[in-house]
Amino acid sequence: MKQTLLLFLTAIFCISCKKETAGLDVIEKGDMINVLTDIHLADGYLASAYGDSIQIAAKDIYSAVYKKHHTDSATVRKSIEYYAMHPDQMKSIYDEVQKRLQDLEKKESMKVAESLKIEERKNQRVADSLRVLDEIRRDSIEKRYIRIPSSQLLSPVPVNHLSDYKADSITRRLSGPKASDNLPDN
Numbered sequence: 001m002k003q004t005l006l007l008f009l010t011a012i013f014c015i016s017c018k019k020e021t022a023g024l025d026v027i028e029k030g031d032m033i034n035v036l037t038d039i040h041l042a043d044g045y046l047a048s049a050y051g052d053s054i055q056i057a058a059k060d061i062y063s064a065v066y067k068k069h070h071t072d073s074a075t076v077r078k079s080i081e082y083y084a085m086h087p088d089q090m091k092s093i094y095d096e097v098q099k100r101l102q103d104l105e106k107k108e109s110m111k112v113a114e115s116l117k118i119e120e121r122k123n124q125r126v127a128d129s130l131r132v133l134d135e136i137r138r139d140s141i142e143k144r145y146i147r148i149p150s151s152q153l154l155s156p157v158p159v160n161h162l163s164d165y166k167a168d169s170i171t172r173r174l175s176g177p178k179a180s181d182n183l184p185d186n
Contacts, residue, residue, distance in 0.1 A: 027079040033096045035076060038065045040101060
């Protein structure tokens with residue numbers, strides 16, 4: 001009788017030590033890491049969005065995750081329940097999920113930093129171009145208004161005395177004063 005009881009307990013122990021996923025629809029550990037990573041990415045996206053339409057989009061987003069991994073929400077739920085009963089496996093799964101999410105975050109941060117550098121270079125080029133255009137504009141304004149010393153200006157000729165001058169002397173006078181032009185031509 002003791003041998004039968006011992007044999008019976010040994011059989012129960014061996015059966016209980018067998019893989020508990022036999023007969024259960026549980027996602028394997030490596031696939032579960034991929035599924036949970038994508039689910040957490042979807043969760044993060046949905047948490048950052050707002051509005052009533054996001055509830056409709058959430059259904060589609062999760063459906064796309066399940067379709068990508070050839071599974072469904074019931075299988076994922078059963079798998080999470082299974083791994084929750086095995087904390088050591090669940091911890092190793094979530095350690096890997098966390099590592100992958102951090103790697104994705106680093107890659108995304110690097111992309112953002114690179115795009116900011118590109119944008120900064122583009123803005124610097126625009127600023128340089130604007131500075132050059134401003135210098136050209138300022139230079140052209142200064143050239144447009146040339147200051148002439150008053151000593152080089154012509155003295156005004158009274159209108160009633162224009163008849164005293166011949167057209168040739170007026171032309172010479174407008175072109176600049178000369179020593180020989182001081183006397184009117186007769």
